[in-house]
Amino acid sequence: xxxxxxxxxxxxxxxxxxxxxxxxxxxxxxxxxxxxxxxxxxxxxxxxxxxxxxxxxxxxxxxxxxxxxxxxxxxxxxxxxxxxxxxxxxxxxxxxxxxxxxxxxxxxxxxxxxxxxxxxxxxxxxxxxxxxxxxxxxxxxxxxxxxxxxxxxxxxxxxxxxxxxxxxxxxxxxxxxxxxxxxxxxxxxxxxxxxxxxxxxxxxxxxxxxxxxxxxxxxxxxxxxxxxxxxxxxxxxxxxxxxxxxxxxxxxxxxxxxxxxxxxxxxxxxxxxxxxxxxxxxxxxxxxxxxxxxxxxxxxxxxxxxxxxxxxxxxxxxxxxxxxxxxxxxxxxxxxxxxxxxxxxxxxxxxxxxxxxxxxxxxxxxxxxxxxxxxxxxxxxxxxxxxxxxxxxxxxxxxxxxxxxx
Amino acid sequence: xxxxxxxxxxxxxxxxxxxxxxxxxxxxxxxxxxxxxxxxxxxxxxxxxxxxxxxxxxxxxxxxxxxxxxxxxxxxxxxxxxxxxxxxxxxxxxxxxxxxxxxxxxxxxxxxxxxxxxxxxxxxxxxxxxxxxxxxxxxxxxxxxxxxxxxxxxxxxxxxxxxxxxxxxxxxxxxxxxxxxxxxxxxxxxxxxxxxxxxxxxxxxxxxxxxxxxxxxxxxxxxxxxxxxxxxxxxxxxxxxxxxxxxxxxxxxxxxxxxxxxxxxxxxxxxxxxxxxxxxxxxxxxxxxxxxxxxxxxxxxxxxxxxxxxxxxxxxxxxxxxxxxxxxxxxxxxxxxxxxxxxxxxxxxxxxxxxxxxxxxxxxxxxxxxxxxxxxxxxxxxxxxxxxxxxxxxxxxxxxxxxxx
Numbered sequence: 001x002x003x004x005x006x007x008x009x010x011x012x013x014x015x016x017x018x019x020x021x022x023x024x025x026x027x028x029x030x031x032x033x034x035x036x037x038x039x040x041x042x043x044x045x046x047x048x049x050x051x052x053x054x055x056x057x058x059x060x061x062x063x064x065x066x067x068x069x070x071x072x073x074x075x076x077x078x079x080x081x082x083x084x085x086x087x088x089x090x091x092x093x094x095x096x097x098x099x100x101x102x103x104x105x106x107x108x109x110x111x112x113x114x115x116x117x118x119x120x121x122x123x124x125x126x127x128x129x130x131x132x133x134x135x136x137x138x139x140x141x142x143x144x145x146x147x148x149x150x151x152x153x154x155x156x157x158x159x160x161x162x163x164x165x166x167x168x169x170x171x172x173x174x175x176x177x178x179x180x181x182x183x184x185x186x187x188x189x190x191x192x193x194x195x196x197x198x199x200x201x202x203x204x205x206x207x208x209x210x211x212x213x214x215x216x217x218x219x220x221x222x223x224x225x226x227x228x229x230x231x232x233x234x235x236x237x238x239x240x241x242x243x244x245x246x247x248x249x250x251x252x253x254x255x256x257x258x259x260x261x262x263x264x265x266x267x268x269x270x271x272x273x274x275x276x277x278x279x280x281x282x283x284x285x286x287x288x289x290x291x292x293x294x295x296x297x298x299x300x301x302x303x304x305x306x307x308x309x310x311x312x313x314x315x316x317x318x319x320x321x322x323x324x325x326x327x328x329x330x331x332x333x334x335x336x337x338x339x340x341x342x343x344x345x346x347x348x349x350x351x352x353x354x355x356x357x358x359x360x361x362x363x364x365x366x367x368x369x370x371x372x373x374x375x376x377x378x379x380x381x382x383x384x385x386x387x388x389x390x391x392x393x394x395x396x397x398x399x400x401x402x403x404x405x406x
Numbered sequence: 407x408x409x410x411x412x413x414x415x416x417x418x419x420x421x422x423x424x425x426x427x428x429x430x431x432x433x434x435x436x437x438x439x440x441x442x443x444x445x446x447x448x449x450x451x452x453x454x455x456x457x458x459x460x461x462x463x464x465x466x467x468x469x470x471x472x473x474x475x476x477x478x479x480x481x482x483x484x485x486x487x488x489x490x491x492x493x494x495x496x497x498x499x500x501x502x503x504x505x506x507x508x509x510x511x512x513x514x515x516x517x518x519x520x521x522x523x524x525x526x527x528x529x530x531x532x533x534x535x536x537x538x539x540x541x542x543x544x545x546x547x548x549x550x551x552x553x554x555x556x557x558x559x560x561x562x563x564x565x566x567x568x569x570x571x572x573x574x575x576x577x578x579x580x581x582x583x584x585x586x587x588x589x590x591x592x593x594x595x596x597x598x599x600x601x602x603x604x605x606x607x608x609x610x611x612x613x614x615x616x617x618x619x620x621x622x623x624x625x626x627x628x629x630x631x632x633x634x635x636x637x638x639x640x641x642x643x644x645x646x647x648x649x650x651x652x653x654x655x656x657x658x659x660x661x662x663x664x665x666x667x668x669x670x671x672x673x674x675x676x677x678x679x680x681x682x683x684x685x686x687x688x689x690x691x692x693x694x695x696x697x698x699x700x701x702x703x704x705x706x707x708x709x710x711x712x713x714x715x716x717x718x719x720x721x722x723x724x725x726x727x728x729x730x731x732x733x734x735x736x737x738x739x740x741x742x743x744x745x746x747x748x749x750x751x752x753x754x755x756x757x758x759x760x761x762x763x764x765x766x767x768x769x770x771x772x773x774x775x776x777x778x779x780x781x782x783x784x785x786x787x788x789x790x791x792x793x794x795x796x797x798x799x800x801x802x803x804x805x806x807x808x809x810x811x
Contacts, residue, residue: 022699026692033688065519078510106482113656115469252517254510278685284437285689288430292696295426299703 005320009328012300023296024336027380030286031340032347034279035368035376039348041275042372043365048267057228058095059134060235061258062088062221062242078254079217087245088223093234095226098127099218101208107159107201108177110167116159118178119200120208120218123147134222135197142172142187145202153178154187154202181211231259286379289336290387297329297391308395309403318396325392326385333384337377344368344376409731416732420704427700428740431784434690435744436751439780441686443752445679447771452671455767456664459539464639465667466492466625466646469658482650482658483621491649492627497638499630502532503622505612511605512581513564514572521604522582524612528552539626542601547576547591554608557590558582561602565592569603580605583615597767635663693740694791701733701795705802712799713807722800729796730789737788738781745780 013020064078085099101120106113121131128147137144137154145154153176160170175182178201191198209215225234239257248254301308308321348366355364417424468484486503493501505524510517525540526532527550537549546565550557564574574580578589582605596602612618629638639661647657705712712725752770759768 018702019699022695022702026695026699029688029692029695033685037685113658248517252512252515254517254519278682281437281441281682281685282688284433284686285692288433288689288692288696291426291430291433292692292699295423295430295696295700298422298426 002323005324005327006331008324009331012304013328013331016300019296019299020332023292023332024339026289026292027286027333027336027383028338028340028343030282030289031337031376031380032342032344033282033285035341035344035372036347036351037275037278037282038372039345039366039368040351040364041271041278042369043348043352043367045268045271046367047365048271049264056134056224057260058225058231059260060094060223060225060231060238062223062238063219063256063258065254065256080219080221080255081216083245084242084255085218085221087241088221088238091223091234091237091241093226093230093237095224096126096130097221097223098122098124098130099221100131101205101212101214101217102219103208103212105179105201105212108180109163109170112163112167114159114163116156117200118203118208118212120203120205121145122205130222130224135200137197137202138190139187140190142185144187145204147204149186149204150207151182152184152186152204152207154189155185156189156198156200156202157191158198159201160185160188179211231261235259286383290333290383293329293332293384293387294391296332297325297388298394300328301325301391301395304395305398305403308398309400312398312400313404321398322392322396325395326388329388329392330381330385333387334377334381336384337380340380341368341373341376345373409727410735412728413732413735416704416708417735423700423703424736427696427736428743430693430696431690431737431740431787432693432744432747434686434693435741435780435784436748437686437689438683439745439748439776440751440755441679441683442776443749443770443772444755444768445675445683446773446776447752447756447769448767449672449675450771451767451769452675453668455541456668458541459664460628461664462629462631462633462635463539464492464498464627464629464635464642464661464663466627466642466659466661467623469660483623484625484659485622486620488646488649488659489622489625491645492625492642495627495638495642495645497630497633497641498627500531500535501625501627502526502529502535503609503625504536505609505618505621506623507612507616507618509583509605509616511603512584513570513574516571518603521600522612523604523606524609525550525606527554527608528610535626535628538628540606542593542596544591545594547589550590550606550608554590555611556585556587557607558587559591559593559606560589561593561604562595563599563602564589582607585615597763635665639663690787694787697733697736697788697791698795700736701729701792702798704732705729705795705799708799709802709807709810712802713804713810716802716804717808725802726796726800729799730792733792733796734785734788737784737786737791740788741781741784744784745777748780 062080062084064080080099082099085097088094088097099122101118103118104115105118107116121128125147132144139154140157142154145152155170155176163169170176170185170188172185172187174185176185177183183203189197189202203211223234223238225231235257239253242255242257243250243253246254311321345366345368348368352364352366466484466488468482484503489501489503492498503526507522507524508519509522511520511522523540525536527536530552533550533552544559545562547559550559558580560574560580563569564580567573574589574592576589576591580587580589587605587607593602593606607615627638627642629635643657643661646659646661647654650658652658715725749770749772752772756768756770760766
């Protein structure tokens with residue numbers, strides 16, 4: 001019976017090919033816009049998650065609280081000291097911790113100057129290992145910084161190469177000026193670690209203190225939890241111990257403790273909101289498409305008045321007539337959904353390729369997961385059925401005598 | 407023959423279908439009109455803010471402000487000496503400076519980290535200039551006075567119970583970085599949390615509090631009446647380069663006019679507007695397809711009618727015009743409804759934004775060209791969508807049409 005209904009619905013849609021196609025177009029445009037936007041939003045979220053996973057799910061960052069945005073610790077007058085580092089190290093669930101200096105400095109090369117971030121690595125082996133692991137520093141040229149290196153630095157790729165056209169790139173072995181002091185560049189890092197690494201100069205901690213004429217003040221602490229599952233416990237423990245040692249209660253906290261999950265959540269919230277607004281506006285066209293289906297179905301009911309009358313007079317129930325028209329409407333929606341998913345996925349892929357060509361390898365990627373495909377198909381079908389309800393009810397309630405007499 | 411009257415009658419004959427088709431168009435027009443109206447309003451609001459500041463100002467900031475408004479961690483910040491250089495540049499009428507830093511603000515037993523602005527208040531001329539670009543009104547209390555040392559102005563949020571458990575009024579005390587200050591005045595709402603929670607104090611006081619020597623975050627200069635800010639801006643740049651002993655390509659500061667700042671704002675706004683409106687246009691397109699569908703159906707249903715008209719001598723052109731008028735009317739009615747509802751929505755958003763965010767920046771801007779443009783566009787969509795069905799009607803064979811059942 002149901003199979004017959006499907007065959008009948010398909011046949012009547014085919015009889016009005018032009019109208020059916022125009023109706024389907026109205027649906028698939030909306031579905032493809034929605035699918036493309038969600039794909040891109042999803043791809044963007046995936047890409048960010050991938051970048052952050054480089055940070056490690058077991059990593060925790062401690063930095064002074066600040067009202068502004070920007071690199072950790074800057075724009076704030078609160079410093080982190082060895083005492084804080086010791087507290088973090090001893091906190092439960094913390095395996096290892098290291099503190100870093102991060103300060104903007106002026107770099108001189110070939111009589112040109114530019115700004116860069118000076119970032120320190122600790123002298124102790126454990127801390128060094130943690131920092132190098134966190135920044136995922138791979139050396140492109142020369143060697144990595146060694147514990148006893150003095151007057152030596154390793155450069156991020158943008159610091160080595162991002163100069164004027166007339167200025168040759170800096171190679172390992174050359175000397176540069178940092179805050180007017182001469183340093184030997186022992187290595188240049190590869191691109192593609194954390195973005196901040198590309199702009200950074202890596203220097204040994206004591207060397208940084210001497211150069212900047214400071215001591216015992218850092219901009220942030222990186223800690224590693226005993227295991228990725230314990231990262232939230234470690235975060236709590238660090239916050240609690242720091243409150244105690246800095247003698248502040250919870251609402252006066254002058255530092256923030258964040259896991260890479262926290263950062264990921266923030267990013268996802270923002271991306272989610274942007275995607276929701278765009279998809280919301282695109283979904284308006286789906287409503288319009290649904291109204292198109294309704295219109296087509298009403299027309300279809302009027303045209304087939306006689307047919308409905310005959311069906312009813314030979315014993316078709318109201319329910320059967322209703323199902324018949326609902327299937328027809330649902331089919332319009334489903335076909336629209338099918339074409340829409342295919343076009344939308346293709347469209348987002350196209351955006352990805354164009355973006356990659358125009359901007360280089362970018363984080364604008366398309367991701368069309370299975371749930372999106374199934375969701376869009378279901379949604380198309382549901383839009384069709386919903387739009388078909390009123391016309392189908394009209395058809396089902398027709399009086400056979402009246403219908404036949406027209 | 408009156409095409410419009412005929413079209414109107416034909417549409418009335420198929421009320422339900424015409425109604426649904428019109429809904430399809432008006433939803434699209436509504437979305438586009440609301441988005442454009444709000445976008446224009448936002449642009450207008452920003453323009454007004456810049457106008458208030460005045461086009462005779464120059465803003466000088468050090469480059470590479472890594473920390474945003476932090477400002478204190480620059481390698482080569484601007485200093486009081488630079489302010490003097492700007493002030494003595496020919497064509498500059500007066501100049502002042504300000505600092506901006508993150509501070510620890512204590513109200514009741516709540517501790518938070520907000521911005522503090524240090525402005526020159528001990529020199530009436532500089533204070534007057536400051537208040538020309540720092541245009542927020544004082545809604546409670548008074549301005550800073552020349553001999554104020556421990557008086558501050560606080561942002562509007564300090565009066566909001568939903569933000570601070572203990573709200574403040576003029577005369578109350580507030581603790582900044584451990585030091586007690588008296589609230590001299592409360593500023594009106596700006597609309598963003600950073601400014602509405604900022605504490606503004608005399609520059610010297612902020613410097614003492616944070617141990618800042620002579621660096622400044624921003625220098626603001628006003629050019630002499632009749633002078634071109636762009637030309638004076640270049641002159642200021644040259645003087646500063648000279649004073650700081652830098653070449654043109656080593657420049658570590660930025661001189662900008664309100665127009666420069668406005669331009670960078672506008673570009674972002676335009677991009678956002680184009681993207682949003684572009685997506686909203688998709689629904690108009692779908693609505694257009696709805697018109698096309700309705701018109702094809704209409705042509706089919708009236709095959710016989712068309713045959714009769716042709717048989718009694720109607721030209722193909724006439725038939726085509728009859729159907730075009732019908733589809734144009736569908737578009738126009740959808741356009742009128744969409745315009746009204748779209749403008750209503752944007753007005754509603756304006757009111758909601760004013761109530762929820764305390765900002766007058768998001769306004770519904772209703773211009774004549776938007777009204778006329780939306781109506782013309784909806785007619786155009788109707789006619790474009792109706793073109794193929796109308797041509798199909800016009801090209802029908804009279805004899806075949808009459809035989810159609």
